[in-house]
Amino acid sequence: MGKKRMRDGDGPELFIETSGQLRLVGKSVEQQVMESKRVECLGMTFESEEARRAFFLEKLRKKLKDPEFRNTEGFPVGGDEEILVLSDPPYYTACLNPFLAEFVQHYGRPYDAGVTYQRAPFAVDVSEGKTDPLYTAHSYHTKVPHKAIMPAILHYTEPGDIVLDGFAGSGMTGVAAQMCGSPEPEFKAAVESEWKEAGHEPPVWGARRAILSELAPAATFIAANYNLAFDVDAFEDAAAKILDEVAAEQGWMYETAHKDGKTKGRINFTVWSEVFSCPECSKEVVFVTEALNRRTKHVRGCHSGRVEAHQAASRARQLLRWEDQVRERARRG
Numbered sequence: 053m054g055k056k057r058m059r060d061g062d063g064p065e066l067f068i069e070t071s072g073q074l075r076l077v078g079k080s081v082e083q084q085v086m087e088s089k090r091v092e093c094l095g096m097t098f099e100s101e102e103a104r105r106a107f108f109l110e111k112l113r114k115k116l117k118d119p120e121f122r123n124t125e126g127f128p129v130g131g132d133e134e135i136l137v138l139s140d141p142p143y144y145t146a147c148l149n150p151f152l153a154e155f156v157q158h159y160g161r162p163y164d165a166g167v168t169y170q171r172a173p174f175a176v177d178v179s180e181g182k183t184d185p186l187y188t189a190h191s192y193h194t195k196v197p198h199k200a201i202m203p204a205i206l207h208y209t210e211p212g213d214i215v216l217d218g219f220a221g222s223g224m225t226g227v228a229a230q231m232c233g234s235p236e237p238e239f240k241a242a243v244e245s246e247w248k249e250a251g252h253e254p255p256v257w258g259a260r261r262a263i264l265s266e267l268a269p270a271a272t273f274i275a276a277n278y279n280l281a282f283d284v285d286a287f288e289d290a291a292a293k294i295l296d297e298v299a300a301e302q303g304w305m306y307e308t309a310h311k312d313g314k315t316k317g318r319i320n321f322t323v324w325s326e327v328f329s330c331p332e333c334s335k336e337v338v339f340v341t342e343a344l345n346r347r348t349k350h351v352r353g354c355h356s357g358r359v360e361a362h363q364a365a366s367r368a369r370q371l372l373r374w375e376d377q378v379r380e381r382a383r384r385g
């Protein structure tokens with residue numbers, strides 16, 4: 053583990069929450085100490101995460117020699133070493149997970165007919181964008197924003213419960229289950245206020261444990277990397293190194309000369325525009341330069357996007373008609 057990060061503003065929380073769930077981000081002091089020293093996993097204690105991994109890798113190695121396990125329908129095509137190198141058992145195995153039953157036994161609660169479980173159908177509008185940094189960290193088709201899943205998990209489960217997603221894709225249900233334990237303050241406040249307005253009891257925050265199952269091997273790998281704890285500092289250092297290397301090699305493509313023609317500036321974005329020929333003088337007319345009001349970001353004289361699009365299209369058509377007329381005149385001499 054590298055140096056530890058403090059949360060913005062306050063310091064980190066002191067203790068691991070009562071559910072025992074470990075956090076991906078915003079780790080408590082207790083979790084930091086635990087991760088740098090002893091770790092608990094499936095009721096066993098290890099000197100370090102490395103020791104935990106080594107112990108379960110050995111168990112997985114033995115299991116891979118079991119012909120019955122290997123012959124399970126749909127078992128990935130790949131040698132033992134390839135499977136082992138991708139795996140972080142017992143949490144993630146790049147094949148059927150032989151530790152699943154142990155996980156449920158250890159962290160699940162047996163069904164108790166004496167305990168009534170009752171929830172009204174969850175009827176709250178959920179609308180989430182697709183620009184959250186966690187969402188955009190890795191793409192996947194049909195990917196669901198974790199903040200769109202969190203309200204359902206909060207409604208139907210208690211902290212520490214096991215949530216199963218049998219069609220997990222990139223693992224956003226797992227991210228949502230974990231983030232119920234460390235929601236962003238703004239999101240937390242918004243959910244609480246919406247639920248209050250809708251007459252619901254306030255949500256009980258706290259991480260849930262997730263079991264993610266998925267048919268596509270690549271998706272299981274993405275989901276694992278989304279959900280397993282990792283060293284944020286080491287990741288940041290490696291990412292910065294890669295970005296520096298890319299900038300040194302490709303950065304010139306994003307540079308341009310300032311108006312003084314001497315100093316160089318960095319291109320943040322490029323605006324593409326249609327360019328028309330003036331029917332009168334044949335000079336170029338750049339549509340954005342002529343028509344865009346840079347302050348309002350609208351086409352001049354328009355108030356709504358629809359009107360703007362309509363007028364832009366009609367101006368463009370008009371310019372094209374002029375162009376045609378000029379060409380026709382030229383053709384007739």
Ligand SMILES: C[S@@+](CC[C@H](N)C(=O)[O-])C[C@H]1O[C@@H](n2cnc3c(N)ncnc32)[C@H](O)[C@@H]1O
Pocket residue numbers: 192193194195196197218219220221222223224225265266267268271
């Ligand atoms: C709608 S996507 C889930 C996307 C996910 N919610 C996310 O945020 O990334 C459904 C997933 O189910 C997987 N799938 C389809 N049939 C399956 C099966 N029989 N067993 C497990 N996964 C399956 C597909 O590969 C696909 O990734």
